[in-house]
Amino acid sequence: MRKIRIAVLDTGFDFYRQLRNPIAYSACFLDKAQPFDQHGHGSCIITLLDSIGTNLEFYNMTVLNQKKIGKLSFLKNALRTAIELDVDIINLSLGIENSVIDSELESFLKTCDEKKIILVTTSSNLGKNNYLMSYDNIISIQRKDNVSKSFLLPKLGAFFVENTPRILPWLNGTYKLSGANSFLTPLLIKKLYQINEEVQNLEDSFKLLLKLSASDILSRNNNDCNIQRELPIDQSLCEQIRLRLKSNTSKLYDEHNQLILSNATNVNITGLVNLIEDITNRAYIYDSLWLQDIMFVENLSNRLLLMRER
Incomplete structure (x- = not known):
């Protein structure tokens, strides 16, 4: 064909x-x-x-x-x-x-x-x-x-x-x-x-x-107003991500584990992708992560857990 x-x-x-x-x-x-x-x-x-x-x-x-x-x-x-x-x-x-x-x-x-x-x-x-x-x-x-x-x-x-x-x-x-x-x-x-x-x-x-x-x-609910902080499925993974983000000088997340949109520069987002690939041990799949998936560290940890288990 x-x-x-x-x-x-x-x-x-x-x-x-x-x-x-x-x-x-x-x-x-x-x-x-x-x-x-x-x-x-x-x-x-x-x-x-x-x-x-x-x-x-x-x-x-x-x-x-x-x-x-x-x-x-x-x-x-x-x-x-x-x-x-x-x-x-x-x-x-x-x-x-x-x-x-x-x-x-x-x-x-x-x-x-x-x-x-x-x-x-x-x-x-x-x-x-x-x-x-x-x-x-x-x-x-x-x-x-x-x-x-x-x-x-x-x-x-x-x-x-x-x-x-x-x-x-x-x-x-x-x-x-x-x-x-x-x-x-x-x-x-x-x-x-x-x-x-x-x-x-x-x-x-x-x-x-x-x-x-x-x-x-596009079937998912992508409403900015409905982005909620989730409960982490794996608390240890969430803590691991939080500590690694905290040690990063990019300041992509604040002390409340929420994404700072003004700091979401290409350099910082690229650093986040590198962290994602390291944790999931696989190349980042395009369209995998939307704003609601990374708005809070808890949300991010839940998505990475699913990506890692696939």
């Missing part, structure tokens, strides 16, 4: 990270630049997608610079190339805020629809409208509390989920805590992949995906 070909139009990829699936194509559509990630966003998306399964093939297309900014011409050239390369899915964790209709872009989007290429996008974290989300043939995912005011009529394939920050892979083997909308698209593609594992037909799998509810995509 042919691998599912996913084109990721983003900031590029940091080849420091090892992937389970191959990058079959890599190109930069910026002016005089290389397809190497200098921001972290594209690397995060591809790494999250890589964790979905092993029947994938990536097409790394850089359309955004180190400030995560690009031109519409970069995007259109990348779309043209993705179509020519006969990809199956195009991940667009970006937005076009310009509402002026572009005939060339319209033509590319129509071609994707005709060729049954699945496009996945999201909304701006600032609540601004994304030009791409108005198309019926483009599926989207975003936080419930981040719905654009101009996006009043939810269409088929628009998923609104509960979402909080989670620990995500970043540049040079580092990690960060983020709840940005753009990192939700891999969850949608993951569900599509899982359906296709049974159906063995991507077009039919896509039709089944459209029938799902948002809770089928």
Whole structure:
């Protein structure tokens, strides 16, 4: 069976990270630049997608610079190339805020629809409208509390989920805590992949995906207001984690064993992942730990106990 070909139009990829699936194509559509990630966003998306399964093939297309900014011409050239390369899915964790209709872009989007290429996008974290989300043939995912005011009529394939920050892979083997909308698209593609594992037909799998509810995509309760301190299942493990965190100079947790969000820098979150990997004796599994899992040391110890026992 042919691998599912996913084109990721983003900031590029940091080849420091090892992937389970191959990058079959890599190109930069910026002016005089290389397809190497200098921001972290594209690397995060591809790494999250890589964790979905092993029947994938990536097409790394850089359309955004180190400030995560690009031109519409970069995007259109990348779309043209993705179509020519006969990809199956195009991940667009970006937005076009310009509402002026572009005939060339319209033509590319129509071609994707005709060729049954699945496009996945999201909304701006600032609540601004994304030009791409108005198309019926483009599926989207975003936080419930981040719905654009101009996006009043939810269409088929628009998923609104509960979402909080989670620990995500970043540049040079580092990690960060983020709840940005753009990192939700891999969850949608993951569900599509899982359906296709049974159906063995991507077009039919896509039709089944459209029938799902948002809770089928992200089922956990990710409400910031409902984060509660748990009772530790293993008191000794909880104490071990507490002492190790206390000896760390990062000050990621306060004296009450609660996460200090202002100190959740990339450096400190990376240090926490190193501690997690040391305690569980396994590599950190992406999407394993969300904000409610690490908000209190007690919660963290319970999650690590489950991860260690798997």
